[in-house]
Amino acid sequence: MIILEKPYVSEFLQQTVVDLQIPVLKTDFAKSLKFSEKMNFIENETFFSALKTSGNPLLYSNSENSVELLNCYGPKLNVTKNVNYFKDKSKLREIFSSLNPDMWYITKTLKELDDLNISSLKMPFVIKPVRGFASIGIHGVHSESDWKEALDGIKKEVLLMQNVFPDEVVSLNEFLIERYIEGTEIAIDAYFNHSGEPVILNILTHLFTSKSDMSDRLYMTSAEIVRKYHDSIQNYLLEVAKLRDLRNFPFHLEMRQEQGGDFVPIEINPMRFMGFCVADVEHYFYGINPYEYYFHNKKPDWDQILESRSDKLYGMFGIDIPKHLDKSKIRFDYEKFIAHFSKPLHYTKMDYTRFPMAIYLFAEVPKNCFSEFEEILFSDLADFIIKDV
Numbered sequence: 001m002i003i004l005e006k007p008y009v010s011e012f013l014q015q016t017v018v019d020l021q022i023p024v025l026k027t028d029f030a031k032s033l034k035f036s037e038k039m040n041f042i043e044n045e046t047f048f049s050a051l052k053t054s055g056n057p058l059l060y061s062n063s064e065n066s067v068e069l070l071n072c073y074g075p076k077l078n079v080t081k082n083v084n085y086f087k088d089k090s091k092l093r094e095i096f097s098s099l100n101p102d103m104w105y106i107t108k109t110l111k112e113l114d115d116l117n118i119s120s121l122k123m124p125f126v127i128k129p130v131r132g133f134a135s136i137g138i139h140g141v142h143s144e145s146d147w148k149e150a151l152d153g154i155k156k157e158v159l160l161m162q163n164v165f166p167d168e169v170v171s172l173n174e175f176l177i178e179r180y181i182e183g184t185e186i187a188i189d190a191y192f193n194h195s196g197e198p199v200i201l202n203i204l205t206h207l208f209t210s211k212s213d214m215s216d217r218l219y220m221t222s223a224e225i226v227r228k229y230h231d232s233i234q235n236y237l238l239e240v241a242k243l244r245d246l247r248n249f250p251f252h253l254e255m256r257q258e259q260g261g262d263f264v265p266i267e268i269n270p271m272r273f274m275g276f277c278v279a280d281v282e283h284y285f286y287g288i289n290p291y292e293y294y295f296h297n298k299k300p301d302w303d304q305i306l307e308s309r310s311d312k313l314y315g316m317f318g319i320d321i322p323k324h325l326d327k328s329k330i331r332f333d334y335e336k337f338i339a340h341f342s343k344p345l346h347y348t349k350m351d352y353t354r355f356p357m358a359i360y361l362f363a364e365v366p367k368n369c370f371s372e373f374e375e376i377l378f379s380d381l382a383d384f385i386i387k388d389v
Helices: 011-020 044-052 064-073 078-087 089-095 144-160 223-240 281-286 290-295 302-307 334-339 371-377
Strands: 023-025 040-042 105-109 125-131 139-141 171-179 184-192 198-207 218-222 249-257 263-270 312-320 330-332 344-349 357-366 385-387
Touching: 011 290, 023 044, 040 044, 064 078, 078 089, 078 249, 078 263, 089 105, 089 125, 089 171, 089 263, 139 144, 144 171, 184 223, 184 290, 198 223, 198 281, 198 290, 218 223, 218 371, 223 263, 223 302, 281 312, 281 344, 281 357, 312 371, 334 344, 334 357, 357 371
Parallel strands: 023 040
Antiparallel strands: 105 171, 125 139, 125 171, 184 198, 184 249, 198 218, 218 312, 249 263, 312 357, 330 385, 344 357
16 A cells, blocks of 8 residues: 655656556545556545554555654554654664664754753764754754854754645754764665565665765665675664564665664654655666565565676765755756766756755766766766856
8 A cells, every 4th residue: 555645756656556556545646646547546544444454554655744644544553653653763762772872862942952052962963853854954063163053054944944844754843963973874775574574675875075964965876885785784674673563664764884883773764765756766776666576575686686787886866056055046957967977867857946956866887987976976066056047
C-alpha cells in the first residue's frame, strides 16, 4: 500500500505504482497525478481499515507529508508509532543510546536559543531541527562566531520556510543540539523485511567542502564504496533491528562512521527512501527499482549489479542558491549547469523561489574523472547565476 503526497512524485514512481498495481490511498493530490487514471485507488476508510488488520503492513510513502494522515486515521498503528519515533531526532537519540552511549544532546525551543550560554557546551556541536528535512536549519558550530552565524541563519530560514512544508516534516520551533560527529558521512536506503532482516538498496557517501559545510551539494557512490561499507552496515542494521519491531519498514538513514569504525546515526527518515526529487537514485545508479524490491521482498545481487560499474563514479547533486543572494533578483542558468556534466543521467528543475533547491541532478563519470564532480562541490555557483534579472 502506498500514500502519494506533495510536494513531488516522480514519473518513475508513478509508473511503478501502475505496473505493480500497488493500492494507492485516494486523495485529491494523488488523483491529480499524471498517471492517476491507471492507478489502483483505495478509499480512505478501506485503506486504513486494511492497515489496522495487519500488524506490520507493507506501507510506503514518497513524502513525510503523509505523517499527518497516519496520525489522524491510524494513530495506534505500529507503523505510525515507528514513524513518529524516528522522525523526532531527540527520540532517535534515546533509541540509539545503547549503541552510542557517548552521544550527548539537549533540546531547545527557538525562543530559548537566544539566551543559551554555549560556554556550557563542548564544541564542536551541531544544531538541527528536531523534525527536519534535507539540510534545512542544520548548522555546525566550531566557535562562538559560528554560533552567531548559526542563529542568524536559523532566523532567516524560519521566515523562508514558512508554509513550505507542514510541521510534521519540518518544524523550526524546536532544535536538537548534539556532539559534532567526526568521520565519513554515509547515506543509505534500506528496508527491514517481513522477518525483520535488513535489505540495503543503496550506499552513498556525503561529501563536504569543510567541517562547517552542512549542504546536500554532493552524494557519491561507486562499486568500491558499496563493497567497502555494505557488510559493516548490514551488521549494524542487525543490531538496530533488535531495538524495535521494524518488520516491513522502509527508511532512509544518514550516519557517520567514526575513526574507530563505530556508526553514529544522524537521522532516520521513516516510511520512505531518499525523498523529494532524488528518491529514484537506485534506478539511475544501480539499475534496480527500489519500490519493486520493497513490495516484492527482493534483495539486490550486489556482485552482479556492481560488476559492470567497477570503473564508474555516480554523483547526486542538490544545488541551492547561496543564502546571501536575493532570489527575486537572480536567475539560475539550468542549461549551463547541466552542460557542465559529460554524462547527466537525470535532473529535476526546482522552483528555487519556493523550495530550498534550484536543481537535483544525477551524473556518471569514469572513475578517474572525479574532478568533474569536485568542481561543482567547491563552486560558488557564480558561473550559473545571472544577477539583476
